[in-house]
Amino acid sequence: MNIGEAARRSGVSAKTIRYYESIGLIPAAGRTNAGYRAYTANEVETLRFVQRARSLGFSVDDVAGLLGLWRDRSRASADVKAIALNHVAAIERKIAELDSIRRTLIDLTNRCCGDDHPDCPILETLAQTDR
Amino acid sequence: MNIGEAARRSGVSAKTIRYYESIGLIPAAGRTNAGYRAYTANEVETLRFVQRARSLGFSVDDVAGLLGLWRDRSRASADVKAIALNHVAAIERKIAELDSIRRTLIDLTNRCCGDDHPDCPILETLAQTDR
DNA sequence: ACTTGGGCTTCCAGTCGCTGGAAGGTCAAG
DNA sequence: CTTGACCTTCCAGCGACTGGAAGCCCAAGT
Structure with missing residues (x-):
């Protein structure tokens, strides 16, 4: 084929x-x-x-590892599980990061009236001089 | 400086x-x-x-837009809000995608006993011939 | 006066996982 | 014998940087 x-x-x-x-x-x-x-x-x-x-x-690297284990009849399922659990942990970190950003942005957009006036808490926050 | x-x-x-x-x-x-x-x-x-x-x-493109609005005294806050809301929507799509993956992986890892035997529902699912 | 060490400059290459496109060879149908 | 759909290789680009090489500049210490 x-x-x-x-x-x-x-x-x-x-x-x-x-x-x-x-x-x-x-x-x-x-x-x-x-x-x-x-x-x-x-x-x-x-x-x-x-x-x-x-x-x-x-990741492609992980897939290479999984392929190797797939082909290995004497693999330990623990090795597969470890790759998967690492990946779950990375995904959960990513979700937590995105959710934190999401909450910040939702708060900012709620406070921005979004009309034709220039006043905008979003820009004000990004421009904040103090830290 | x-x-x-x-x-x-x-x-x-x-x-x-x-x-x-x-x-x-x-x-x-x-x-x-x-x-x-x-x-x-x-x-x-x-x-x-x-x-x-x-x-x-x-994104860097969005930042360019935000910078332009920041510098524009006659901006409409609606334009800023639109960029932010688009971004929130993209983040929410991403979170939903990651969460769906996360749920699938959690299910698979729960069903994998993770010992030194080769049997592994994770690999079996990835290898599924049907569908 | 001289050296040392840090900071600055440019430019090229690599990251990740593809994707697009150019230039050209192959194949089956009409 | 031509068309069009396939296939081949190779190079370049996406986003958003980051690393490293080669070389110039500057301030401080001896």
Whole structure:
């Protein structure tokens, strides 16, 4: 199967598949006589795995780790869980940061009447000289 | 005042100040005879404004808009509020996305016993062939 | 007078994870 | 035999910096 078909079946764009190959996330695909990449159903499964992991926000590095564990029949599930829990922790930190920003902005926008006058607590806060 | 001092007072690194100048976010600073950038207290205030806006997650483009409105005495606070509300909406979308991922991962990690056995619902989910 | 150490300058490259586009080869159908 | 849809490689750019090299400037200490 050509790269376009593999892309359609895996949900990873052809461009991105080539990129993943170039950085070594997935092994280089075989080639036809004409030099076209040829994919097996198995390789498409790997791409789907990568796609799902990426869509859960795992970094490409994490995905490499997860792929390695996936292929390792003698893995310890604890290793997988550790990667996932680290990721959850990072997500929770990010959410907390965004929520703090969100609350600040909501407060500022509530206090800004938002009409055609120049007075604006948002700008005043950003411009605050004291600290 | 030299760039290092301006960096210390504004909380924006010297490197980043030069970068902001290079992309036109802030006007080019004056120069001493030796070619060193020279900053006034006013310019440091501008840098602090930028720093605060960036720390609230506004994009550099948004900051350019906010700076323009800040300098415009005849601005309408509605324009400022619009930028802020757009940003809040983007943050809320991001939080919702992260939270959905978080819930999925929490569920998966709860179901993974995390011991030295290979069985792992996390990998099984990522590898799912159906759908 | 000279050295030392810090600060300043520019410019290029790298980060992360792609994505777009140019230039050109291949293939199947009409 | 042409069209158009595929495929190939390679280079460049996104956002927002950050690191590092190479070289100039300046103030303080000996």
